[in-house]
Amino acid sequence: MNKMFIAAIAFTSILASCSQGKAPVAANEYKNKIVLGAYSDMFSYSTLDESQLTDLPKLVDLSADMTPAKNQADRGTCxxxxxxxxxxxxxxxxxxxxxxxxxxxxxxxxxxxxxxxxMEGSIVEDNVRGMRTQGLLLEEDWSYQASWFEKGRPCGDYKASDRSAPKTCFTHNKPNKKAMSRLIDARGITVTSIPKDTNAIIRFLAEKKRPLIMSVNVNFNAWPNTGETDFNEEYRNECLTTPSDCGGHSIILTGYDMEKRVFMFKNSWGKDWGKNGYGTIPFDVVDVYVNEVLYYAEVPSEVKLPEGKSPEIKLQKFDVETYANEDKSISIAIDSEVDETSGKMLYISSYLVKKSKNYVAELPSDGNTELVRLSVDEKEATGEDYVRVSTVTVPKEENQIAINSTETAGLALTAEMFSLPSIDALLGNPDYDKFLRTTIYVHTDDSTFKVLKRVYTPVQ
Structure with missing residues (x-):
């Protein structure tokens, strides 16, 4: 059995690649979450003539043929x-x-x-080539991971745009032998391109009833969370003068509405964006501001899927002890055993939490404790929102690794953190019980971390 032991830890074009940089902060919350490709200006001669489309249905919606929308999160993987x-x-x-x-x-x-x-990202042609030569896996065999370039993660000392970073920062190791034994032969799947022609796109969706991958420029000021997107000369000029506010993206057209003059599309920003992960884009945007080929897929022959289920990650043990040091710092010792972790991102964090003594409960829980947030000044000084420490582990191919206090940096909350004025005052306040909330998570397909176990230990 594969095991990981965590022992006594003292805690087409660049446009389509979605890979060049994280969009800056803005009122649109997704501008702070999503990585797009570098902006590449696209302009096309109009081919839209709706008088030639009167024989087609007014509404075509292929979303029922699609699988649920997913979330690419903070990686350039559209x-x-x-x-x-x-x-x-x-x-x-x-x-x-x-x-x-x-x-x-x-x-x-x-x-x-x-x-x-x-580098982050790729283009559709290379993805299709990789699929046909290397096959496919199910999500359960190798689940999607968060970016390794975030602080505290395996490549946190590099930027996602740094091509000198180790290859594993971009490939995320490799699936284990057990996963590869369940490889899906994808040679029977065809992905075909069609020229960009707006009338032809509408007719294709109506008659062939197959979705189409399309590259598109995004100006976050015109991509609201409602999913009703737009692009015009004003937005284009904004992108030309301030390209950091914009970027390239890859979406899947899933239909059209003649009366509203919009295409519907499936996005990769999660189900909370748009309408359950779907948005709309006007005919005129596709007609004038898209000039790359589109792609559709067919499966003309049987694709054999693996039988049974992939082994699920199993937490065998997660014991936590905390030690108060003379200098006010706190060390967290963890003794844990986890099975079937290869290829998955494991995350351990410990937060300082408080619970009012007026709240009657034998043990703290997520419902009756509160994370201790730092003041604005303290946040500026420490770069943290909370009193916390964390570590990330990504088991290698065969999932047989050992981590202990002699091989990794200590998991500890510093004396400087506990000497902050608001924290020092809290620790001396008898009206609150104080705990360290230590949690082990596994990263999951929906770009979140699933809690495997959470332990509360009192802070004296």
Whole structure:
């Protein structure tokens, strides 16, 4: 059995790659979450003539043929999501099987060769080539991970744009042998391109009833959380003068509405964006501001899916002890055993929490404790919002690693943190019980961390 022991830890084009940089903070919350490709100006001659489309249905909605929207989170991986979404939809339509395929593996497969081995993102053509030569995996065999470039993660000393970063920062190690034994042969799946022609796109959606991958420019001022997107000369000029406010993206067209003159599309920003992960984009935007080919998928022959289920991660033990040191710092010792972790991102954090003694409860819980937030001045001084410490572990291919206090930095809350005025005052306040809330998580497909176990230990 594969085990990981955590022992006594003292705690087409660059446009389509979605890979060049994180969008800056703005009122639109997704501008602070999503990584887009560098802005590349696109302009096209109009091919829209609605008088030639009167024989078509007024509304075409192919969303029922699609699988649920997913979340690329803080990585430049939109083309992996669009290709996987397109293929999942084709398998559902052609074979009547709903599958959840691994974007993480497609990222790995596409980077086996080509120019994207040491950078975020890719292009559709390279993704398709990787799929056909390297196959596919199910999401359960190798789940999507958060960016390794965030602070405290394996590549936190590098930036996502740094091509000198180790290759594993971009490929995220490799799936283990058990996962690879469940590889799906994807040679029977075809992905075909069509020229960009607005009338032809509408007719294709109506007659072929197959979704299309499309590259598009995003100006976050015109991509609200409602999903009703837009682009025009004003937004284009904003992008030309301030390209950091914009970027390239890859989406899946899933239909149209003649009366509203919009295409519907599936996005990769999670189900909370738009309407359950779907948005709209006007005919005129596609007609004038898109000039790249589009792609559709077909599954003309049977694709054999692996039988049974992939082994699930199992937490065998998670014991936590805390030690108050003479200098006011606190060390956290953890003794843990976790099975079937290979290829998954494990995250351990410890937060200072407080509970009012007026709240009657034998033990603290998430419902009756409060994370201790730092003041504005303290936040500026420490760079932290809370009193916390964390560490991330990504087991390698065979999932047999040992981490202990002699091999990794200590998991400890510093004396400086506990000497902050508001924290020092809290520790001396008899009206509150104080605890360290220590949690082990595993990163999951929906870009969140699933709690495996949470332990509260009192702070004296």
């Amino acid at each position: 083309t992996f999501f669009s290709v996987i979404g397109l293929v999942e939809g084709a398998i559902k339509k052609d074979l009547g099987k709903e599958v959840n395929l691994s974007e993480e593996y497609l990222n790995y497969a596409a980077k086996k060769s080509g120019p994207y081995q040491q």
